[in-house]
Amino acid sequence: MSIRVLIVEDNAVARSFLVRVVRESFSDEIDFTEARDLDSARQALGIGPSQRARPDPKGFRLILCDLEQPDGSGLELLAQLAGHPAIKIATTLHCDDDHLFPALQCGADGYxxxxxxxxxxxEELQKIVRGQPSLSPAIARRFLGFFRGIDNRGGSVDSSFGSLSEFGGRTLPAPLGSPAADMPGLNSRENEVLTYLAKGFTIKEIARLMGIKWFAVNDHIKAVYRKLAQHSSPDEALELHRLTRD
Structure with a gap:
């Protein structure tokens, strides 16, 4: 049975390039759907502009969504896909945290x-699908700021450390909403990993400095992604992004 993949990208050359990337990444038979804008993507998903995408056993397993769309922001579609079991990946030409962190708050599993x-x-696509998303130093700093903001509001962040057959199934902003008391913040190990990432250390370097295996470092990063999803509302993240762009 083929794996269904949706690629949302307005540039035809970029779409073709991303199709090649996906084909090279996996040995599965892949059924591609290409969408040139948000409207076409919503039609492929069978939803309207304000509807959440519903799980479909025969639906898409992987969705690549460019953040800059001719009829809106890719963040809008990511927010509509919140809770959908597909692996959702933001694609962009911009590497700054102002573009990428909102995408992760809206439910992207990586970028x-x-x-x-x-x-x-x-290589990066294969890692994301295996649950090993990367974090740039700038994005790691945004994660730290986000969770330390929750800590300042009474959360549990420990700030003691210094400043496709294999498909599975994400300036400092203020935390969104009112996190429940039982929602976990970062533990000391997760905080330590993020701090090292924010300083530009690699996974292997962090593993050596912390005296743990490299895959344990990846496990801490995955845990941070999960906690961000627990604390972030995609709708609030989208609204905050709109306000900061106005």
Missing amino acids: LLKEDRFEVLV
Whole structure:
């Protein structure tokens, strides 16, 4: 049975490039649907502009969504996909945290920078699908600021450390909403990993500094992604992004 993949990208050359990246990344038979804008993507998903996408056993398993769309922001579609079991990946030409952090708050499981080399994109896509999303130093700093903001409001962040057959199933902003008391913040190990990432250390370097295996570092990063999803409302993240863009 083929794996269904949706690619939302207005540039035809970029769409073709992303199709090549996905084909190279997996040995599965893949059924591609290409959408040139948000309206076309919603038609493929069978939803309207304000509807949440519902799980479908025969639906898409992987969705790549460019953040800059001719009829709106890709964040809008990511917010509509919140809770959908597909692996959702934001694609963009912009590597700054102002573009990427809102995408993660809206439910993206990771991101790809379209200007990266083909081989790099293949490797990064495979990692995201395996549950090993990467974090740039800028994004790691945004994560730290987000969770430390929750800590300042009474959360549990420990700030003691210094400043496709294999498909599975995400300036400092203020935390969104009112996190429930039982929602977990970062533990000391997760905080330590983020702090090292924010300083530019690699996964292997962090593992050596912390005296743990590299895959344990990845586990901490995955845990941080999960906690961000627990604390973030996609709708509030989208609204905050709109306000900061106005």
